[in-house]
Amino acid sequence: MSLDLPSTGCRSTPVLKERGQREVFCGLTGIIWLHRKMQDAFFLVVGSRTCAHLLQAAAGVMIFAEPRFGTAILEEKDLAGLADANAELDREVARLLARRPDIKQLFLVGSCPSEVIKLDLARAAERLSSVHSPHVRVYNYSGSGIETTFTQGEDACLAAMVPTLPASTARELLIVGAMPDVVEDQCLSLLTAMGIGPVRMLPARRAGDLPAVGANTVFALVQPFLGDTHAALTRRGARHLAAPFPFGEEGTTAWLRAIADEFGVSRDLFEQVTAAPRARALKAIATQSQELRGKSVFFFPDSQLEIPLARFLTRECGMTAIEVGTPYLHEGLVGPDLDLLPQGPVISEGQDVEKQLDRQRAARPDLTVCGLGLANPLEAEGFSTKWAIELVFTPVHFYEQAGDLAGLFSRPLRRRALLNKEAAE
Amino acid sequence: MKLTLWTYEGPPHVGAMRVATGMKGLHYVLHAPQGDTYADLLFTMIERRNHRPPVTFTTFQARDLGGDTANLFKDSARDAYARFQPQAMIVGASCTAELIQDDPGGLAEALGLPIPVIPLDLPSYQRKENFGADETFFQIVKALAKPMPRTDAITCNLLGATALGFRHRDDVAEVTRLLGLMGIAVNVAAPMGSTPADIARMGQAHFNVLLYPETGETAARHLERACGQPYTKVVPIGVGATRDFLHEVSGITGISAKVDESGLRLPWWSASVDSTYLTGKRVYIFGDATHVMAAARIAATEIGFEVVGMGCFNREFARPLRAAAKAYGVEPLITDDYLEVEAEIARLQPELILGTQMERHIGKRLGIPCAVISSPVHVQDFPARYSPQMGFEGANVIFDTWIHPLVMGLEEHLLTMFREDFEFHDDAGASHHGAKAVSRVEAEELGVSHPQTPVGYLKTDEDMGEAREIPVVTPSGEVVWLPDAERELKKIPFFVRGKAKRNTEKYAADRGVTRISVGTLYEAKAHYAR
Numbered sequence: 001m002s003l004d005l006p007s008t009g010c011r012s013t014p015v016l017k018e019r020g021q022r023e024v025f026c027g028l029t030g031i032i033w034l035h036r037k038m039q040d041a042f043f044l045v046v047g048s049r050t051c052a053h054l055l056q057a058a059a060g061v062m063i064f065a066e067p068r069f070g071t072a073i074l075e076e077k078d079l080a081g082l083a084d085a086n087a088e089l090d091r092e093v094a095r096l097l098a099r100r101p102d103i104k105q106l107f108l109v110g111s112c113p114s115e116v117i118k119l120d121l122a123r124a125a126e127r128l129s130s131v132h133s134p135h136v137r138v139y140n141y142s143g144s145g146i147e148t149t150f151t152q153g154e155d156a157c158l159a160a161m162v163p164t165l166p167a168s169t170a171r172e173l174l175i176v177g178a179m180p181d182v183v184e185d186q187c188l189s190l191l192t193a194m195g196i197g198p199v200r201m202l203p204a205r206r207a208g209d210l211p212a213v214g215a216n217t218v219f220a221l222v223q224p225f226l227g228d229t230h231a232a233l234t235r236r237g238a239r240h241l242a243a244p245f246p247f248g249e250e251g252t253t254a255w256l257r258a259i260a261d262e263f264g265v266s267r268d269l270f271e272q273v274t275a276a277p278r279a280r281a282l283k284a285i286a287t288q289s290q291e292l293r294g295k296s297v298f299f300f301p302d303s304q305l306e307i308p309l310a311r312f313l314t315r316e317c318g319m320t321a322i323e324v325g326t327p328y329l330h331e332g333l334v335g336p337d338l339d340l341l342p343q344g345p346v347i348s349e350g351q352d353v354e355k356q357l358d359r360q361r362a363a364r365p366d367l368t369v370c371g372l373g374l375a376n377p378l379e380a381e382g383f384s385t386k387w388a389i390e391l392v393f394t395p396v397h398f399y400e401q402a403g404d405l406a407g408l409f410s411r412p413l414r415r416r417a418l419l420n421k422e423a424a425e
Numbered sequence: 426m427k428l429t430l431w432t433y434e435g436p437p438h439v440g441a442m443r444v445a446t447g448m449k450g451l452h453y454v455l456h457a458p459q460g461d462t463y464a465d466l467l468f469t470m471i472e473r474r475n476h477r478p479p480v481t482f483t484t485f486q487a488r489d490l491g492g493d494t495a496n497l498f499k500d501s502a503r504d505a506y507a508r509f510q511p512q513a514m515i516v517g518a519s520c521t522a523e524l525i526q527d528d529p530g531g532l533a534e535a536l537g538l539p540i541p542v543i544p545l546d547l548p549s550y551q552r553k554e555n556f557g558a559d560e561t562f563f564q565i566v567k568a569l570a571k572p573m574p575r576t577d578a579i580t581c582n583l584l585g586a587t588a589l590g591f592r593h594r595d596d597v598a599e600v601t602r603l604l605g606l607m608g609i610a611v612n613v614a615a616p617m618g619s620t621p622a623d624i625a626r627m628g629q630a631h632f633n634v635l636l637y638p639e640t641g642e643t644a645a646r647h648l649e650r651a652c653g654q655p656y657t658k659v660v661p662i663g664v665g666a667t668r669d670f671l672h673e674v675s676g677i678t679g680i681s682a683k684v685d686e687s688g689l690r691l692p693w694w695s696a697s698v699d700s701t702y703l704t705g706k707r708v709y710i711f712g713d714a715t716h717v718m719a720a721a722r723i724a725a726t727e728i729g730f731e732v733v734g735m736g737c738f739n740r741e742f743a744r745p746l747r748a749a750a751k752a753y754g755v756e757p758l759i760t761d762d763y764l765e766v767e768a769e770i771a772r773l774q775p776e777l778i779l780g781t782q783m784e785r786h787i788g789k790r791l792g793i794p795c796a797v798i799s800s801p802v803h804v805q806d807f808p809a810r811y812s813p814q815m816g817f818e819g820a821n822v823i824f825d826t827w828i829h830p831l832v833m834g835l836e837e838h839l840l841t842m843f844r845e846d847f848e849f850h851d852d853a854g855a856s857h858h859g860a861k862a863v864s865r866v867e868a869e870e871l872g873v874s875h876p877q878t879p880v881g882y883l884k885t886d887e888d889m890g891e892a893r894e895i896p897v898v899t900p901s902g903e904v905v906w907l908p909d910a911e912r913e914l915k916k917i918p919f920f921v922r923g924k925a926k927r928n929t930e931k932y933a934a935d936r937g938v939t940r941i942s943v944g945t946l947y948e949a950k951a952h953y954a955r
Contacts, residue, residue: 019484050519071428072427072428074550075426078550145461146458146486354504372466373463376473380476
């Protein structure tokens with residue numbers, strides 16, 4: 001094990017808590033990847049034209065096929081009478097399901113306006129579930145900006161599914177969090193090679209593959225933003241295997257180790273299974289991190305991946321963290337990563353974007369990780385940036401992607417160097 | 426409640442942001458929850474702006490709702506004034522804040538800021554983005570522009586250009602240059618490029634040029650009433666419209682409309698023999714009404730296409746669009762539902778679509794080439810090069826842009842002659858296009874379904890999504906294609922196959938023929954031969 005703890009990690013570092021303007025997406029954005037992951041699901045946002053426009057902007061106005069998400073846009077008359085709004089919703093859902101018989105799971109997704117007018121989507125989901133069962137299961141969760149930040153939308157979605165999962169007493173491992181299929185397959189093959197199984201996934205690719213859960217279930221999270229899902233699974237009696245998140249060679253090894261220990265995998269077998277991919281990951285990181293060594297990094301809050309990523313960049317890529325901002329700090333989940341993160345950076349939670357920009361400009365970091373609204377303006381001021389959203393939309397977990405992950409951060413620096421060289425000639 | 430998959434327009438506060446972001450020295454305090462800041466990226470990513478939009482979002486959360494969101498607004502407005510020191514401020518609510526009824530206008534007034542504070546009332550559940558831009562610009566002009574002595578020389582204001590507008594940057598430059606040829610200077614171009622101080626001196630121009638009725642007409646009408654400034658009604662997109670525009674300006678100013686046209690190339694490019702193959706190509710046009718009407722005139726009279734259908738997404742301009750459609754003998758389609766547009770295009774099987782980013786997707790799905798003529802557009806439609814739509818250079822740009830998606834003239838013949846040739850075959854596509862969509866089958870074999878696939882802000886749409894091969898013969902109505910006829914249809918080159926299929930089916934249906942044979946196909950061909 002390479003888990004040599006720094007003499008002092010960041011777990012007890014006082015957290016700078018801020019509130020003010022937040023430059024982050026709301027939870028609806030998660031639909032963009034969730035609808036690709038769950039291939040028989042439709043996400044119906046009950047909201048305003050703004051919600052529809054957000055999804056379109058976040059998807060880059062470019063998903064070409066008819067998407068498996070849409071917005072039921074509230075109009076003036078829906079605001080006047082909630083009874084009518086419910087009738088309208090039932091009608092739109094019936095029409096949608098008639099047109100899309102491939103849909104097996106329907107998520108009614110609450111938005112800011114639906115929350116403010118107190119449209120009860122939980123009851124609507126129950127009502128619609130009974131109308132359309134057994135063919136379609138209807139869930140509801142809120143992706144509203146008044147309650148959720150960006151990746152919290154996935155958390156809310158998965159947490160909404162947990163109470164409906166069938167009960168089981170089998171001793172099973174449940175892996176929680178949406179991953180690209182290619183990464184999911186790598187994860188499963190590593191676990192299988194250690195003799196661990198059966199392994200269930202949440203979310204599942206199709207409704208028929210949904211896991212069962214119970215007191216003998218142990219679960220591991222692959223994303224640090226799944227606090228509510230963690231709580232919901234715990235309520236079902238499942239037990240969490242706390243570990244650093246599987247980013248980079250070190251994170252992946254520690255994450256696998258926690259599972260291997262739980263299932264009594266021998267040190268030898270663990271070494272045998274992980275030795276080759278670990279070596280590949282280290283080699284790839286070494287190549288990609290040449291530009292990163294000795295450089296400083298500043299994280300604006302975005303995806304909640306910030307703390308594990310800061311751990312990866314500081315410990316495996318030789319960077320120094322100046323500030324690690326996260327929208328929400330769930331110590332129970334990122335505690336093991338905080339333990340490993342060397343002391344030094346400001347750990348901040350929440351955001352007042354103007355004040356944070358003042359700190360960022362004063363610190364002049366070599367690399368700034370931020371959202372899309374800030375990236376070009378900061379580039380124009382002379383800062384190298386990494387748009388945080390790419391970290392969510394790119395396969396970055398586990399050994400084979402460790403080099404790619406480092407590459408996401410080194411490319412902006414390499415690019416700036418290239419362009420500056422051109423300018424100097 | 427209306428189910429929407431994609432929208433042509435955002436909410437009205439995004440229209441207000443387009444005005445604010447185009448201007449300098451103006452700040453917008455928007456009462457809005459977290460998440461509404463997504464709109465910043467429209468400007469910083471799609472338009473590649475190097476500054477953040479001058480917008481402060483109050484970012485209220487669920488826990489604030491029972492408490493004091495009004496004070497949150499006041500603090501935000503006060504902080505924004507202190508930090509940004511704008512010359513004027515606009516204040517308003519997004520859709521959610523509209524529901525909590527905090528009255529941003531009244532709250533901001535109570536702050537007693539030493540600058541003009543202009544309240545916006547933009548009904549989010551009734552109106553859309555263009556209305557928001559038009560109304561915001563009008564309110565700013567109404568608050569700041571006053572009658573004043575005219576400039577000695579004849580000058581005008583250019584109205585309607587905003588941030589995130591389709592080619593607004595270059596249209597303003599081109600029309601400024603065009604008016605310069607007549608000896609007319611631009612007093613203020615607004616909202617894009619202006620400051621509140623500039624708005625205050627708009628009254629000294631002799632007349633106004635309304636570039637974009639969608640976003641500038643209410644302000645133009647107001648200035649006509651309040652400052653006695655007439656405004657131009659012709660939008661100078663296309664050769665004929667540009668000349669008409671110059672005559673309209675001449676009528677207002679008494680200055681000769683005769684200007685140097687030596688840079689104008691569209692008429693010769695269109696008349697040269699290589700363009701013969703463009704004759705009568707069937708085009709479908711959809712977008713905002715102003716650009717659609719201009720495009721129809723160019724298509725029909727300056728390039729020699731046949732307009733087979735047209736429509737717009739902005740109901741506010743339905744009346745002039747209907748009138749224009751009547752002139753071309755086609756049914757207008759007024760809708761903001763892109764599925765209706767797709768169905769109409771599938772029915773008409775045009776050879777070229779002139780549309781928005783949405784129609785580009787439709788075209789890709791149906792295998793029909795598309796050129797973009799109107800917002801909403803994507804990052805690739807904000808080119809680095811000078812690329813106006815208006816004026817004579819705009820006409821040149823339009824010729825190139827519309828012709829590019831088509832297969833070239835001689836190549837059409839080669840494809841027709843060597844249908845099954847190993848190089849000149851259908852699936853190879855037009856030879857001057859580098860990228861070719863992969864077929865759906867291949868995409869599935871590769872298992873492309875993980876989350877990194879669907880998103881990529883800066884990729885061209887050719888890289889994106891699932892390319893779908895439309896079946897050559899789809900069941901349509903009662904008509905059945907016999908196997909031989911179907912094989913024959915496949916031999917027809919892709920760029921005319923849709924038309925041949927549609928014509929044959931119509932020919933068969935008109936005659937009560939339910940089974941299409943090879944004979945029917947060629948009878949229809951003879952019938953429709955021009």
